[in-house]
Amino acid sequence: MSVQVGIGILTANARQGGLGGNRAxxxxxxxxxxxxxxxxxxxxxxxxxxxxxxxxxxxxxxxxRTEAALPSVLYNRIPTRRLEHSQAVKERMNTFxxxxxxxxxxxxxxxxxVLDLWQQSSALCTFVPxxxxxxxxxxxxxxxxxxxxxxVKPVDGMAGLGIMQLRQGDDGVVMRLQRPGRAxxxxxxxxxxxVRFVWGKAAxxxxxxxxxxxxxxxxxxxxxxxxxxxxxxxxQMHITGYGIRVGPVGGVTTHVPxxxxxxxxxxxxxxxxxxxxxxxxxxxxxxxxxAANRVAALPGVWSECSLDIGVTRDGRACLFEANAKPxxxxxxxxxRAAKRQVVARxxxxxx
Numbered sequence: 001m002s003v004q005v006g007i008g009i010l011t012a013n014a015r016q017g018g019l020g021g022n023r024a025x026x027x028x029x030x031x032x033x034x035x036x037x038x039x040x041x042x043x044x045x046x047x048x049x050x051x052x053x054x055x056x057x058x059x060x061x062x063x064x065r066t067e068a069a070l071p072s073v074l075y076n077r078i079p080t081r082r083l084e085h086s087q088a089v090k091e092r093m094n095t096f097x098x099x100x101x102x103x104x105x106x107x108x109x110x111x112x113x114v115l116d117l118w119q120q121s122s123a124l125c126t127f128v129p130x131x132x133x134x135x136x137x138x139x140x141x142x143x144x145x146x147x148x149x150x151x152v153k154p155v156d157g158m159a160g161l162g163i164m165q166l167r168q169g170d171d172g173v174v175m176r177l178q179r180p181g182r183a184x185x186x187x188x189x190x191x192x193x194x195v196r197f198v199w200g201k202a203a204x205x206x207x208x209x210x211x212x213x214x215x216x217x218x219x220x221x222x223x224x225x226x227x228x229x230x231x232x233x234x235x236q237m238h239i240t241g242y243g244i245r246v247g248p249v250g251g252v253t254t255h256v257p258x259x260x261x262x263x264x265x266x267x268x269x270x271x272x273x274x275x276x277x278x279x280x281x282x283x284x285x286x287x288x289x290x291a292a293n294r295v296a297a298l299p300g301v302w303s304e305c306s307l308d309i310g311v312t313r314d315g316r317a318c319l320f321e322a323n324a325k326p327x328x329x330x331x332x333x334x335x336r337a338a339k340r341q342v343v344a345r346x347x348x349x350x351x
Contacts, residue, residue: 006071007346012045012083032339049088106300130211137199144168149212178252224310229292230341237292241334280315287317303345
C-alpha cells in the first residue's frame, strides 16, 4: 500500500473479513476527526496478513469496505494480546514501520512491567504497594505473613477479571475471585488451601502479587481514581480527565461492569477527607502525571494511557495499574475531550 499524510485506526481481525475491535470506539474517534476536518479510516490486519480498509457509514451506523492509501500515523486499537502477538500482525506492523508509518501506543502494557517501571523511579516508588511476580507457591504465604491482604493479578488481565483477593485472619484466609459481572463472594479456607488454589490458577498464566494498601473507604466501600492522560505538543503526558469509581460492598475491584459505581470526585473526597479534599485531589493528579510520563518513556511512540490510583486513609496516592488502550470513559465530557486530544496528537505526529 502507498503511504500518504493522514491518520487512521489500526485493528486486526480474528477471522477473515470480520472487523475486529470496539466499533463504537472507532466511531467516536472518527467523529472527532471529522470535527477537526480530517478523514479517518480503520485499517484491519487480516489473518492472512493483508490489510482491509473500512470507512464509517454514519447514516447506516456501520462500517463498509473501501479503498484508501495507508496513512502516515496509525492509532493502535488491536483488541487483544493474542491478536497483537500473532505472526501476521507482527509481520505487518514491522512492514508499516519500514514504510515510515508511525504506530502510536504500539502494544498492550503488562501489569508487572508497569509496576516494575514505577518501582524503579525514585519519585514514584513510595506510591507503589509492594509487588512481585508470582514465581513459587510459598511466595503467596510469605506475602500473607507480611501484608495480611494480598491481591493476585493476571499480568495480562483486563477489567479486573481474574483478580484474587486474599485476606489473612485469625481463623484462616478469605479468598475472593473476581468474575465477570458480579461482586465476588468470600470463600473461607486454610492458608495451605489458599496457596494451592492460587498456584493452581497460576498454572500456565503469569500473575503478579501486590500487597493490599490501607485504602480510604467511602461508606465502607473501597474507591479509586480512574484517570486519562494524553501527550501534548510538549511531548509530555497531561491529565485530560478523571473520575472516581466506588466498588460494591465486599468487592475486589471498582470496575463498573463488576458492580462498581461512578460518583462525583468532589462528593467522595469531601465525604472522606473533608477540608483536605482539594489537597488530596491535587496530590493524586501530580502523582498520576508523573506515572503517565514514566509509562510514556517506554520504547515506542505513546499518546495516551489510563491509570487506576487508590488513596490511603492518610491521603497518599497508591499506584495500581496503567492501561495503554483505555476504553470509553463513563463521563461523556471526559470521553469527548479524550477523543479530541487523541486526534490532536495523531495530527501532530503526522506533521
